[in-house]
Amino acid sequence: MGRQRVLSGVQPTGSLHLGNWLGAIRNWVELQHRHDAFFCVVDLHAITVPHDPALLARQTRQTAALYLACGIDPQRATVFVQSHVPAHSELCWLLNCITPLNWLERMIQFKEKAHKQGSQTSVGLLDYPVLMAADILLYNADLVPVGDDQKQHLELARNIAQQRLNGQFAAHGETVLNVPEPLIVPEGARVMSLTDGRKKMSKSDPNDNSRINLLDAPELVRKKIKRARTDAVAGLTFDDPERPEADNLLALYALLGVGSRAAAAEECGRMGWGQFKGLLGEVVVDALRPIQQRYGELMADPSTLDGVLRQGRQRAETVAQASLERVRTALGLTPRRQ
Numbered sequence: 200m201g202r203q204r205v206l207s208g209v210q211p212t213g214s215l216h217l218g219n220w221l222g223a224i225r226n227w228v229e230l231q232h233r234h235d236a237f238f239c240v241v242d243l244h245a246i247t248v249p250h251d252p253a254l255l256a257r258q259t260r261q262t263a264a265l266y267l268a269c270g271i272d273p274q275r276a277t278v279f280v281q282s283h284v285p286a287h288s289e290l291c292w293l294l295n296c297i298t299p300l301n302w303l304e305r306m307i308q309f310k311e312k313a314h315k316q317g318s319q320t321s322v323g324l325l326d327y328p329v330l331m332a333a334d335i336l337l338y339n340a341d342l343v344p345v346g347d348d349q350k351q352h353l354e355l356a357r358n359i360a361q362q363r364l365n366g367q368f369a370a371h372g373e374t375v376l377n378v379p380e381p382l383i384v385p386e387g388a389r390v391m392s393l394t395d396g397r398k399k400m401s402k403s404d405p406n407d408n409s410r411i412n413l414l415d416a417p418e419l420v421r422k423k424i425k426r427a428r429t430d431a432v433a434g435l436t437f438d439d440p441e442r443p444e445a446d447n448l449l450a451l452y453a454l455l456g457v458g459s460r461a462a463a464a465e466e467c468g469r470m471g472w473g474q475f476k477g478l479l480g481e482v483v484v485d486a487l488r489p490i491q492q493r494y495g496e497l498m499a500d501p502s503t504l505d506g507v508l509r510q511g512r513q514r515a516e517t518v519a520q521a522s523l524e525r526v527r528t529a530l531g532l533t534p535r536r537q
């Protein structure tokens with residue numbers, strides 16, 4: 200039995216934040232040691248909402264550099280840019296044609312984003328989860344490490360693989376492509392906004408104080424934590440539905456500081472907000488310092504990043520092309536080479 204295959208990606212929109220790191224990338228770093236790992240920067244997903252072309256190009260490189268700065272090792276994992284491997288778009292089209300429209304109309308993220316875009320909502324935004332399914336299925340991924348908010352998209356990818364591709368187009372007893380499983384970390388899968396503990400931390404929140412970006416300077420990190428929403432109760436507690444902010448900040452302290460929820464609750468249970476925020480600020484600054492340092496080094500050396508992405512594209516293309524060919528054959532498209 201070969202190693203299990205893992206695939207995941209982050210959109211290069213806005214800057215990556217603590218949620219992206221704790222919910223996804225930090226877990227990828229662990230997984231790359233035991234799995235055959237593919238991590239892409241999903242730039243084709245980033246253009247499903249209005250975007251600035253110059254900014255997209257810059258953020259695509261920044262996101263790739265952040266993967267490496269967070270500890271993804273290009274000797275172990277394949278790191279690449281989604282649009283560099285055209286098979287993603289091609290498989291997306293093939294899957295579009297076998298996916299019922301109403302499966303997409305049900306997607307919560309589509310409904311939320313379409314509500315914001317109104318009459319400007321693009322076809323691409325509706326199709327976003329099919330492209331995501333293509334990303335995953337192209338690599339025959341066994342596991343997809345994501346945050347909690349991607350569960351529904353993962354379920355869709357599984358349904359497309361199982362019910363449509365394999366269910367309708369595989370020869371008896373065989374599969375066309377693998378059916379993936381989501382991998383969601385028990386802690387950190389849902390980091391909440393600093394300004395509203397009932398909303399998830401998000402790149403698209405117009406208020407930058409709602410999130411800690413991985414590249415925020417130490418002073419800014421301290422300031423954002425100091426300003427984070429609090430309540431009138433003294434002492435930090437987990438799991439009180441009336442105190443989502445306390446739960447969220449204490450969970451961050453557990454994840455980045457003391458390492459366990461029990462230890463965080465024990466240490467901070469009777470602390471005032473002021474003292475706790477000072478402590479949390481330092482823990483976050485310390486956690487981000489090595490990432491920011493490595494990021495600075497990588498951005499100062501563009502040829503290294505270019506080399507990583509070139510090699511990543513080559514490796515990814517080999518795997519993706521083989522899967523695409525299987526799907527083409529299963530759907531009855533004639534072979535390219537006779």
Ligand code: TYM
Binds near residue numbers: 211221
């Ligand atoms: P994106 O770019 O919104 O987020 C990247 C990853 O970060 C996780 N995440 C969070 N985790 C915890 N707390 C939060 N507040 C938080 N916000 C975001 C997300 O769950 C995700 O794992 N559709 C995907 C990108 C994608 C993809 C894929 C992922 C495209 N193709 C194939 C996996 C496999 C997205 O928009 O993620």
